[in-house]
Amino acid sequence: MSFADLYVLNSPVAWLLWFVVLTLAMYFARWPAHRTIMSLARALHRAMRLTARSLLLLQEQLQARNREVLLAAGREAKERIIEREFERIDAAVRRDLAECPTLHRRLTEQATALEEDHEQSKDVPPTPPGWVKAVQAVAEIESPRDDPMVGQILEAVHVSLIKAQDQARAEFRTATRARHEHLKKMMGYWRSALQLLAQVESKVTRLIQRTQIIDRHIADYEEILRQSDRAERMLTSSSLVQFFVSVFVLCIAVGGAVINFHLIARPMAEMVGGNNFIGSWRIADIAALVIILVEISMGLFLMESLRITRLFPVIGALPDKWRVIMVWITLGLLTSLATVEAGLAYMREILLQDELATSALLRGEGGAAFGNQFVWITTAAQMGMGFILPFALTFVAIPLESFVHSLRTVLGVVLTTGLRMLAALLRLVGDGCRYLGGLLIDLYDVIIFLPLWLEQQVKAHLAPPAQPVSHPHKTAKVKESLS
Amino acid sequence: MNRWRPIALAALALALAGCSGEAAPTTRGVYLLMDTSGTYTQELDKAQALINALLAKLDTGDSFAVARVDTGSFSEKDIVARVTFDERPSTTNQQKRKFREEIDRFVRQVTPAAYTDITGGILQAAEYLTEKAPGRKTILIFSDLKEDLKEGYLRDLPLTVDGFEVIAINVTKLRSDNVDPREYMIRLEDWQRRVESGGGSWRVINDLDRLDRILG
Numbered sequence: 001m002s003f004a005d006l007y008v009l010n011s012p013v014a015w016l017l018w019f020v021v022l023t024l025a026m027y028f029a030r031w032p033a034h035r036t037i038m039s040l041a042r043a044l045h046r047a048m049r050l051t052a053r054s055l056l057l058l059q060e061q062l063q064a065r066n067r068e069v070l071l072a073a074g075r076e077a078k079e080r081i082i083e084r085e086f087e088r089i090d091a092a093v094r095r096d097l098a099e100c101p102t103l104h105r106r107l108t109e110q111a112t113a114l115e116e117d118h119e120q121s122k123d124v125p126p127t128p129p130g131w132v133k134a135v136q137a138v139a140e141i142e143s144p145r146d147d148p149m150v151g152q153i154l155e156a157v158h159v160s161l162i163k164a165q166d167q168a169r170a171e172f173r174t175a176t177r178a179r180h181e182h183l184k185k186m187m188g189y190w191r192s193a194l195q196l197l198a199q200v201e202s203k204v205t206r207l208i209q210r211t212q213i214i215d216r217h218i219a220d221y222e223e224i225l226r227q228s229d230r231a232e233r234m235l236t237s238s239s240l241v242q243f244f245v246s247v248f249v250l251c252i253a254v255g256g257a258v259i260n261f262h263l264i265a266r267p268m269a270e271m272v273g274g275n276n277f278i279g280s281w282r283i284a285d286i287a288a289l290v291i292i293l294v295e296i297s298m299g300l301f302l303m304e305s306l307r308i309t310r311l312f313p314v315i316g317a318l319p320d321k322w323r324v325i326m327v328w329i330t331l332g333l334l335t336s337l338a339t340v341e342a343g344l345a346y347m348r349e350i351l352l353q354d355e356l357a358t359s360a361l362l363r364g365e366g367g368a369a370f371g372n373q374f375v376w377i378t379t380a381a382q383m384g385m386g387f388i389l390p391f392a393l394t395f396v397a398i399p400l401e402s403f404v405h406s407l408r409t410v411l412g413v414v415l416t417t418g419l420r421m422l423a424a425l426l427r428l429v430g431d432g433c434r435y436l437g438g439l440l441i442d443l444y445d446v447i448i449f450l451p452l453w454l455e456q457q458v459k460a461h462l463a464p465p466a467q468p469v470s471h472p473h474k475t476a477k478v479k480e481s482l483s
Numbered sequence: 484m485n486r487w488r489p490i491a492l493a494a495l496a497l498a499l500a501g502c503s504g505e506a507a508p509t510t511r512g513v514y515l516l517m518d519t520s521g522t523y524t525q526e527l528d529k530a531q532a533l534i535n536a537l538l539a540k541l542d543t544g545d546s547f548a549v550a551r552v553d554t555g556s557f558s559e560k561d562i563v564a565r566v567t568f569d570e571r572p573s574t575t576n577q578q579k580r581k582f583r584e585e586i587d588r589f590v591r592q593v594t595p596a597a598y599t600d601i602t603g604g605i606l607q608a609a610e611y612l613t614e615k616a617p618g619r620k621t622i623l624i625f626s627d628l629k630e631d632l633k634e635g636y637l638r639d640l641p642l643t644v645d646g647f648e649v650i651a652i653n654v655t656k657l658r659s660d661n662v663d664p665r666e667y668m669i670r671l672e673d674w675q676r677r678v679e680s681g682g683g684s685w686r687v688i689n690d691l692d693r694l695d696r697i698l699g
Contacts, residue, residue, distance in 0.1 A: 266572070273570030275510060275544030351572055358576040362535040362583060 027451040041437020048430025052423040059419035066412035074235040078221045089210045096203045110193040121182040243406035249399035260389045264288045267347035295337050299394030302330040309401040338390040345386030349379040512546040512617030514608035518626030519551045520599040527590050530625045536694040538579045543568050546615045553596030554633050557603030563589045599631040602638035621648045627655045645682030652688050
């Protein structure tokens, strides 16, 4: 074996020689190597911790900003709700108060009628005179037997008295009947008055319920103004719910738009040609898409003009007169586009039938495709869908507004969570680097265990028995500095 | 302000280029050569079915021509019917119906040709399709590929079919092929060599039940 062969690791002797050389080199370079590993591990650890700290600070700033935006948005939304509640209560009060004079007049009329009837029922019927006793007394007088004249007179008195008594009784009964009739009429007035009072009560109850709702909103509003954690949690939860609901509704709307697109894309080729392209997109498809997007835009403007949504403050700030004009213009355009779509849907059906007929002809089946007598149903359905879908898509503005408003919160939540997780991961990696440094130092010593052991043996022989070994405490020091 | 002008102009040019509405090279051009020589005229009903299938498959903007292969096929007179479909689907359907009627009329009135000039037909097809400049050019040869030239006709020239797809359809075996099948093989190989040396691609489809494979 020549010396040059030792450079090539093709024999066990060469391997052994290189191992010894490397072990010795590592032994002599032990402390610088330990310090290098330690420094590297410490540097990585600190860098990771520093980055994690920065990310946490950024996350805190972002969270604070999110909180501000969320509370501001929540305050605005709550103000809107309270404003609308007040508008409703104002309308209800106006409506009910407008009825108040009528109600008052009716109640007064009822009361007057009741009073009159009461007065009339108070008239006491004439008390029956003491005819009874007089008649009885006259009747009990014995007529003298010897004077028939007296007997006749008494008899006449008796008859007269009975007649007068009958007359008095009849008058008494008539007067009592009249009183009863008055009392009977009073019952009707009384019931009517009770009904009126019940109406008043229900209106007052409704008002009280509305005020309770307003109270709840005001309580929430106050919570938001106090910028409490509860308010933040409430608004975040509300935003998340709004986000998912609006995404769901928007997905449905996208489905509607896709159906709409397929309804008009084919006949569009009749208008703009079926073989012209912009890039890899057919112009007919783009035209159909543009029509649908214009319809959606018109729907947005219509909703804005009606103040149902508030995506464009410019439209909301327009004077009422201009806003109404805008409503009519957008509605007109939307109706025109819907009519165009219905026409295109009809054209689509005609084209489809024509294509089917041509295909049948080419297959040698004659005009078999025209045999379907129920074609008008699909035609009518397509036309109906073509007309209705643009108006249905108008309502996309509402979930879109919710989506836009809640997206800010959701993105904020996702971003802050992501930053927090990244910071935790960096801290974990930093700690891992630190422990890895310790592990590498131990591994280093494991590789050079033989010279270390020899060193220990030599030192044990040379040093006095009581003295501790020199190097282990250095290793411990290095590890301590790492931890 | 001047600094932004070139960028604005570039953006405008890009937008205008994008919105030019030029037809993208997605159209197809198909030229069908129908062999009308000898006994192969009996196969014309199959050619009719093939044409109908092709008509059903072609779309707006595509070009389609059907020509007969006879004694001297390098001539516009041999084109039986030709059409470039309109961009409107309804007009395309009308054109398809009219095309079919023309083919039916031709098949009813066709008389067998004495000679078979396939090379002339291919040259005519290449010229027609190059002029139409569709995105994809296909020459269909509905023939037994047995070329039989009249004396004096020179056709030993190279085919220039670079970028063309040449498909031989319904290549029937002749009686002599049955005696010596090598003749059939050699005939096919010879055509393949000529087409491929001219820059085209070569395919043979004998199963007419799978016509959908013709235009991919």
